[in-house]
Amino acid sequence: MLPGSIHGNTGQSSPSPYTVTVSQTTYQPGDTIQVTLSGTIPFSGFLLEAHEEGQNTAVGTFSLGSGSGIVLVPCNGIAASGVSQSNNQPKRTVTVTWTAPASVSLGNILVK
Structure with missing residues (x-):
């Protein structure tokens, strides 16, 4: 999913007032x-x-x-591989759990 694919907008190019943090920086x-x-x-x-x-x-x-006000969405045909809003109510924090693929060891992962 890309910002312009549904809403006709481009991605943000200025510094973001938002951060994505993770509970650990390595995974199995x-x-x-x-x-x-x-x-x-x-x-x-x-x-x-x-x-x-x-x-x-x-x-x-x-x-x-x-x-x-959050919902799981499919990306690239993979169920629950994305998270999005389900309403337009303002939020300051959203916390979800990401599960690494069980049978594949990947390289570095970026959540964005």
Whole structure:
């Protein structure tokens, strides 16, 4: 999923007031990692995916954590490989769990 694919907008090019943090910086196949999106200002639209560094295909799956108004979405035909908003209510923090693929050892993973 890309910003312009549905809404006709381009991605942000200025420094972001939002951060994505993870509960651990290394992983093994099948590990679960808490992922938190937070902002210094509220946000009402977002899309989180995990990608192997240098690749554009989502890897692993997400499950919902804290926060309301969030939903799992398929990316690249992979169920629950993305997380997005389900309403336009402003949020300051969203926490979800990412699960690494159980049978594949990938390289560096970026959540964006």
